[in-house]
Amino acid sequence: MSDHGSQPNDSTPDKQGAARSLDAHVERYAQRTAGMTASEIRALFAVASRPEVVSLAGGMPNLAALPLDSIAGEVAGLISADGQSALQYGSAHGVPELREQICDIMAMEGINAHPDDVMVTVGSQMALDMVTRIFCDPGDVVLAEGPSYVGALGSFAAYQADVVHVAMDDEGLQPEALRQAISDVSAQGKRVKFLYTIPNFHNPGGVTLAVDRRAEVLEICAQHGILVLEDNPYGLLGFDGQTYPALRSLDPDNVVYLGSFSKTFASGLRVGWVLAPHAVREKLVLAAESATLCPPTLNQMIVSRYLTSHDWQGQIKVFREQYRERRDAMLGALEQHMPEGCSWTRPDGGFYVWLTAPDGVDTKAMLPRAVTQRVAYASGTGFYADRLGSRQMRLSFCYPTPERIREGVRRLANTLTDEMELVRTFGSVSQRTVQGPQAPSPDTA
Amino acid sequence: MSDHGSQPNDSTPDKQGAARSLDAHVERYAQRTAGMTASEIRALFAVASRPEVVSLAGGMPNLAALPLDSIAGEVAGLISADGQSALQYGSAHGVPELREQICDIMAMEGINAHPDDVMVTVGSQMALDMVTRIFCDPGDVVLAEGPSYVGALGSFAAYQADVVHVAMDDEGLQPEALRQAISDVSAQGKRVKFLYTIPNFHNPGGVTLAVDRRAEVLEICAQHGILVLEDNPYGLLGFDGQTYPALRSLDPDNVVYLGSFSKTFASGLRVGWVLAPHAVREKLVLAAESATLCPPTLNQMIVSRYLTSHDWQGQIKVFREQYRERRDAMLGALEQHMPEGCSWTRPDGGFYVWLTAPDGVDTKAMLPRAVTQRVAYASGTGFYADRLGSRQMRLSFCYPTPERIREGVRRLANTLTDEMELVRTFGSVSQRTVQGPQAPSPDTA
Numbered sequence: 001m002s003d004h005g006s007q008p009n010d011s012t013p014d015k016q017g018a019a020r021s022l023d024a025h026v027e028r029y030a031q032r033t034a035g036m037t038a039s040e041i042r043a044l045f046a047v048a049s050r051p052e053v054v055s056l057a058g059g060m061p062n063l064a065a066l067p068l069d070s071i072a073g074e075v076a077g078l079i080s081a082d083g084q085s086a087l088q089y090g091s092a093h094g095v096p097e098l099r100e101q102i103c104d105i106m107a108m109e110g111i112n113a114h115p116d117d118v119m120v121t122v123g124s125q126m127a128l129d130m131v132t133r134i135f136c137d138p139g140d141v142v143l144a145e146g147p148s149y150v151g152a153l154g155s156f157a158a159y160q161a162d163v164v165h166v167a168m169d170d171e172g173l174q175p176e177a178l179r180q181a182i183s184d185v186s187a188q189g190k191r192v193k194f195l196y197t198i199p200n201f202h203n204p205g206g207v208t209l210a211v212d213r214r215a216e217v218l219e220i221c222a223q224h225g226i227l228v229l230e231d232n233p234y235g236l237l238g239f240d241g242q243t244y245p246a247l248r249s250l251d252p253d254n255v256v257y258l259g260s261f262s263k264t265f266a267s268g269l270r271v272g273w274v275l276a277p278h279a280v281r282e283k284l285v286l287a288a289e290s291a292t293l294c295p296p297t298l299n300q301m302i303v304s305r306y307l308t309s310h311d312w313q314g315q316i317k318v319f320r321e322q323y324r325e326r327r328d329a330m331l332g333a334l335e336q337h338m339p340e341g342c343s344w345t346r347p348d349g350g351f352y353v354w355l356t357a358p359d360g361v362d363t364k365a366m367l368p369r370a371v372t373q374r375v376a377y378a379s380g381t382g383f384y385a386d387r388l389g390s391r392q393m394r395l396s397f398c399y400p401t402p403e404r405i406r407e408g409v410r411r412l413a414n415t416l417t418d419e420m421e422l423v424r425t426f427g428s429v430s431q432r433t434v435q436g437p438q439a440p441s442p443d444t445a
Numbered sequence: 446m447s448d449h450g451s452q453p454n455d456s457t458p459d460k461q462g463a464a465r466s467l468d469a470h471v472e473r474y475a476q477r478t479a480g481m482t483a484s485e486i487r488a489l490f491a492v493a494s495r496p497e498v499v500s501l502a503g504g505m506p507n508l509a510a511l512p513l514d515s516i517a518g519e520v521a522g523l524i525s526a527d528g529q530s531a532l533q534y535g536s537a538h539g540v541p542e543l544r545e546q547i548c549d550i551m552a553m554e555g556i557n558a559h560p561d562d563v564m565v566t567v568g569s570q571m572a573l574d575m576v577t578r579i580f581c582d583p584g585d586v587v588l589a590e591g592p593s594y595v596g597a598l599g600s601f602a603a604y605q606a607d608v609v610h611v612a613m614d615d616e617g618l619q620p621e622a623l624r625q626a627i628s629d630v631s632a633q634g635k636r637v638k639f640l641y642t643i644p645n646f647h648n649p650g651g652v653t654l655a656v657d658r659r660a661e662v663l664e665i666c667a668q669h670g671i672l673v674l675e676d677n678p679y680g681l682l683g684f685d686g687q688t689y690p691a692l693r694s695l696d697p698d699n700v701v702y703l704g705s706f707s708k709t710f711a712s713g714l715r716v717g718w719v720l721a722p723h724a725v726r727e728k729l730v731l732a733a734e735s736a737t738l739c740p741p742t743l744n745q746m747i748v749s750r751y752l753t754s755h756d757w758q759g760q761i762k763v764f765r766e767q768y769r770e771r772r773d774a775m776l777g778a779l780e781q782h783m784p785e786g787c788s789w790t791r792p793d794g795g796f797y798v799w800l801t802a803p804d805g806v807d808t809k810a811m812l813p814r815a816v817t818q819r820v821a822y823a824s825g826t827g828f829y830a831d832r833l834g835s836r837q838m839r840l841s842f843c844y845p846t847p848e849r850i851r852e853g854v855r856r857l858a859n860t861l862t863d864e865m866e867l868v869r870t871f872g873s874v875s876q877r878t879v880q881g882p883q884a885p886s887p888d889t890a
Contacts, residue, residue, distance in 0.1 A: 028580055036735070084513075088508055123738055136475050279469070287481060290570075290596065290600045293596060
């Protein structure tokens, strides 16, 4: 994630000897391909699937409460009656009825939008990719909270944008740090293209941007001619049913907004969306045509039908209550088991707790030992473009049951206690271990 | 399509006056965005939906013969029994069982592949986008048949690659023209990254690469260190059930192969794939993670189930017979109605006929007049990156019924006859009309 800049492809013309010469195509790749490295999250998918390991690593929503039989019946009816449309190409813009329903959903967070300005995407990951595609030249700067969503960092790297992180505290992005970052980038003669932010129930930070900071953040960006990219997959998953005013609702002309059905309905359908000022939306549709022609028609119709036929808000309430119970299990277990010196965030919604270990602990180096203790997490450096986060980790409470969460945190606390004992005795991990090219990833441990 | 090079964004800092200043974000776009223009195909989607117009323009497969009720039942069973997986995130690599089945399908065209080397994509359009992403820097050259698939040209433009066309004849890509193009590009000091080719039932050319040319084309590319990107969505739609040896089967190490279920099953599911040498496939998975995280799990499982539970080869035979009947209707009507001086290809499979009008006819300028006569086609320039194709058009026989095809060709023949009469009397269209920035697109006509 750190080497996503515009440095040349470091392929070697000498095909003898070097391990990478096993790839006969090594000299053909584009420069951007040099920045594509396996994310730590990715390696963890393999771990998460082992039943004996409690995975606090992944971000998979808990779908156990979905009414599958009823959804199955709806989908069957849809294919029987409208299969000629559902199985056929559609437009890159998206199914009109779904775009109208999306506007109704966004209205719950204060957004007043026209369906024409919505484009449906293959998950909001594709929306991230398309926004970056139309705005970022190599070397352009994207501001993002530190830490930030690993998938967003991947998209920015794919377009060779440089990420500059902006610090958060318990009230989210710090306006003063934002001003400073803009000033620093400007002093380097570089151009900021947009601020990428997850204001609600941050991934991985677990914090929410305070309401009274929202107008200030928008004003700073407007003042410096910086677009705001608001990513809001968790906004309806506040544990007390609370919602916050979307940044888009406060500044419609300077905010591009991303939404998703992955956390409120079904991630495997890959249905997300982007709401953008009209001219930007037109560019996005052109970009999307060359990326996928169109999002899957069937999936859009399934979501649309689900929103019409099911009590989807009642279903979200069920999800919220499950996630609240799991959050409570995690916070309770952290309180009970974690050794002195660790601190963590206390989310009011979403999927994640962000934990900071004491100085000297290297969470990436520790991960194989944690997996040996049958617990996995996402180490912090994956959430930074600049290799910060070495003593942080993201703990997800979305997928495992409360019992498993408690057991996982207990195992993690033991691992951390052992690690801290080692640090006290022998110095920090990086002083102890021989520095290889990469710590072993959990699926090779 | 022509301005996809690496020229700077031609936005004007002066926001007064110019029409494009309506876009407040005009100065923020990436350079690549300047090359994103609405394709002629896209504008035609709007036309195709008007019932009074016979559209010979789109490439929508005919799904009328699909057993919808039976598919509906299978999908319902899938969601009821495996919904927890089908509606959940998967890997960017794709569902393992489907990748195995894809290998069985490719074996029908002589390909011997391992499922690990297959990546499932959101239609083969996404595969095109990912391959271009990992290989092409701005200014790199892609060789492609002239004409070529408009969606591929869009992907190449999105990565600011320069397309150099290679001429075809009735036997497909001409090896001699390929040698010449490589030599020309090399003389300009530019680098060819790959040859993009549709060997079977070409879109839009309607021709097939002769079997005895295949080894020669591969040898030329291997000799010059040029990768081959083989796009084969129509390979199983030969009207006599004939198949041709895939280029991939003849040179596994230097060919990246693209396949799709859009024409053999259901386009709206958006399930395609790429088969690549192992190291390239690894890069593709990393690129795909930042593009969409993963393809929709449900759609992959639907295709996998369909291949297991249905007589999918029997279904393809039904499709082939329908398309053959439509091809016959089109060729018969062209023979009967077209004015002297027009010529066209005679496809043995696939969806398309490529028609060449006499000198002086401009098919793009003529399109609004054709739509007034209630027939639409795809004008030729959209299939070239260099504005060739002005007297060509693509005629699709995939979607309309044989009766509608005959009526459409009759209307088109009348339009062409009138146009040729005008050309004879007043000179060519471009001499007659005032040159505006763009001919009116059919949905504004």
